[in-house]
Amino acid sequence: MGAHHGPAKGLTRWLFTTNHKDIGTMYLWFSFAMFLLGGSFAMIIRAELFQPGLQIVQPEFFNQMTTMHGLVMVFGAIMPAFVGLANWMIPMMIGAPDMALPRMNNWSFWILPPTFLLLASTLLMEGGGPNFGWTFYAPLSTTYAPPSVTFFIFAVHAMGISSIMGSINIIATVVNMRAPGMTYMKMPMFVWTWLITAFLLVAVMPVLAGAVTMMLMDIHFGTSFFSAAGGGDPVLFQHVFWFFGHPEVYIIILPAFGVVSEVIPTFSRKPLFGYDSMVYATSSIAFLSFIVWAHHMYTVGMPIAGELFFMYATMLIAVPTAAKVFNWITTMFKGSITLETPMLFAIAKVFLFTVGGFSGLMLAIAPADFQYHDSYFVVAHFHYTMVAGAIFALSSAVYYWIPKWTGKMYNESMGKAHFWISFIGFNLTFFPQHFVGLAGMPRRIPDYNLMFADFNMMSSIGAFIYGASQLLFLFNIVRTITHGKPVSDPKVWEGGTTLEWTVPTPAPYHTFTTPPELK
Amino acid sequence: MATQADKNIKKLSIKLLGLVFIMFAFAMWVMPPLYDALCEALGINGKTGRQYTAVESQVDTDRIVKVQFVAQNNEMMPWEFAPNTSQVEVHPGESSQVTYYAKNTQDRYMVSQAIPSIVPSRAAEYFHKTECFCFNQQPLAAGKDADLALQFIIDRDLPKDIHVITLSYTIFDVTEMAAKQDSVAASSK
Numbered sequence: 231m232g233a234h235h236g237p238a239k240g241l242t243r244w245l246f247t248t249n250h251k252d253i254g255t256m257y258l259w260f261s262f263a264m265f266l267l268g269g270s271f272a273m274i275i276r277a278e279l280f281q282p283g284l285q286i287v288q289p290e291f292f293n294q295m296t297t298m299h300g301l302v303m304v305f306g307a308i309m310p311a312f313v314g315l316a317n318w319m320i321p322m323m324i325g326a327p328d329m330a331l332p333r334m335n336n337w338s339f340w341i342l343p344p345t346f347l348l349l350a351s352t353l354l355m356e357g358g359g360p361n362f363g364w365t366f367y368a369p370l371s372t373t374y375a376p377p378s379v380t381f382f383i384f385a386v387h388a389m390g391i392s393s394i395m396g397s398i399n400i401i402a403t404v405v406n407m408r409a410p411g412m413t414y415m416k417m418p419m420f421v422w423t424w425l426i427t428a429f430l431l432v433a434v435m436p437v438l439a440g441a442v443t444m445m446l447m448d449i450h451f452g453t454s455f456f457s458a459a460g461g462g463d464p465v466l467f468q469h470v471f472w473f474f475g476h477p478e479v480y481i482i483i484l485p486a487f488g489v490v491s492e493v494i495p496t497f498s499r500k501p502l503f504g505y506d507s508m509v510y511a512t513s514s515i516a517f518l519s520f521i522v523w524a525h526h527m528y529t530v531g532m533p534i535a536g537e538l539f540f541m542y543a544t545m546l547i548a549v550p551t552a553a554k555v556f557n558w559i560t561t562m563f564k565g566s567i568t569l570e571t572p573m574l575f576a577i578a579k580v581f582l583f584t585v586g587g588f589s590g591l592m593l594a595i596a597p598a599d600f601q602y603h604d605s606y607f608v609v610a611h612f613h614y615t616m617v618a619g620a621i622f623a624l625s626s627a628v629y630y631w632i633p634k635w636t637g638k639m640y641n642e643s644m645g646k647a648h649f650w651i652s653f654i655g656f657n658l659t660f661f662p663q664h665f666v667g668l669a670g671m672p673r674r675i676p677d678y679n680l681m682f683a684d685f686n687m688m689s690s691i692g693a694f695i696y697g698a699s700q701l702l703f704l705f706n707i708v709r710t711i712t713h714g715k716p717v718s719d720p721k722v723w724e725g726g727t728t729l730e731w732t733v734p735t736p737a738p739y740h741t742f743t744t745p746p747e748l749k
Numbered sequence: 750m751a752t753q754a755d756k757n758i759k760k761l762s763i764k765l766l767g768l769v770f771i772m773f774a775f776a777m778w779v780m781p782p783l784y785d786a787l788c789e790a791l792g793i794n795g796k797t798g799r800q801y802t803a804v805e806s807q808v809d810t811d812r813i814v815k816v817q818f819v820a821q822n823n824e825m826m827p828w829e830f831a832p833n834t835s836q837v838e839v840h841p842g843e844s845s846q847v848t849y850y851a852k853n854t855q856d857r858y859m860v861s862q863a864i865p866s867i868v869p870s871r872a873a874e875y876f877h878k879t880e881c882f883c884f885n886q887q888p889l890a891a892g893k894d895a896d897l898a899l900q901f902i903i904d905r906d907l908p909k910d911i912h913v914i915t916l917s918y919t920i921f922d923v924t925e926m927a928a929k930q931d932s933v934a935a936s937s938k
Contacts, residue, residue, distance in 0.1 A: 330758045398765045440776025452929030459921030
């Protein structure tokens, strides 16, 4: 023993590590790599859609690109990035020495790289990779799927296992390892949102596993869960998928809410307004997420009572969500605000996520949805929530905590440049998609009517700008690590109040080996 | 040495793992039957029931219900498939028989499965089939044809405002599925 003060040396440090900071770092780098991979798929999609007609790729490959873009971004980029933040920050925020189950933590990370290597390798297989959309509706993903679908199913199982282990770890940590005196209602908001997210993951990832298992049975063992020919029903697939899928979108967005709930009070130099209501709002959103799934499938031919139920339940979600937005705005109200990069991203996230929330309300209206369904309006809606909602929050989190992680300050002007280029690029990409969607442009099609040409060209230019700005982000991070201006103040940000701002900067390899005293 | 905290963590993790298995079982073994049960209870999907055992009942000669027959081929199903009678007029409670014609136009053995659907869907629970080719897979050798029988009774409780019922059969190619089912059955012996 004895040599437990610093990290081990060499590659095995990363392979065998059980340190929450090491694992958090690996999650973050892995998710960034996946973000670039999924982003490059998006660049191919936008390059093809730059002009009407087919220029660059064949429709079959285009379908693989839309599918893989969605899968890689959701399961490879956003989810692992938030798990990385959870690993780094939750123990430091609740005053714990590490995660509750460190060995499992190592395993849940190391499942991911081979899984995504397997998923990406399907693109090179005969018949191509998954081409049925990230929602993999049967029978597209069963009867008409390429042979590589079995590898896809295996990959989904593996990433599900990784997520479930990660969530069990987070729940076990938050429930059992809080510093004495830190009651549930004193936990930082980021910890709260992650606790609720982890419960959602434990509840719905097995449902996703069930869905892909049924697909596997239908494809290889002659069952007919989703095959009408054998007495099954493809619509059942959609119910099972969205029973997972709707909580999944909150799994993505709740930790993002947590991040901005930390960043906004820090840079407003005021405590979070309405902390208790934030906790209840987050819990209500999580509960409601289980009873709204069929709003993704208004057009399958549900009874009118079903349409009405899912419509009202969906609109009800706007209430706790609005409570959160008002709380963030009220936190900023009369605060002494400074606009460092994390704050810029956090404010933009609140604003743009609200835009996505409103288009979500439009989509929630069942009779109107028949017009919007599967159009570019839907694409615009969920990119406002996923990119501006989740990715902007992740950028905010990285800028906010990177001085604590590395002991170096990022370059503020480069950070601001990254923000403004992202902001403009993002809106240029996705705002026009509302218009082409309402005018009838369907999603997931490589060609389109001439009348959509101008808006699509704008979209593509915006996407290239947004994509390029992420390289600036990468450069800024690498530059911070190698050449950043050292910071040593534990607080880093004068408004920081949570426990991670009480440990030295950079955070030592082991923190809170003895629990902190809570004032 | 396991401290109290370690024990609590272990207990909680096992509980959460239990939840994981429950949710998986819920998706695999509860959701599909629940879905079917709900569709049946709500009368959606237009699925008809399984084989019906005829019960003694009076024929309601005052009412006439028109029953229309429709046939469709699922995508990539090359058979010829059509009703021999396109419509019949029946009294509720009366047993009637019609046939569908099917021909395997290919030069290989094929297995088909016909899936019924009824419009209006709320009539589905009043449409009783005492005999139907849709209860089983129908194999046909290369180039062979057959008349497939359907025997049905319309329930006397059929809502009064329903005068026309359309019964549609979609025929699916299940040759591969049947082969897989056989091999799974054979390997489990």
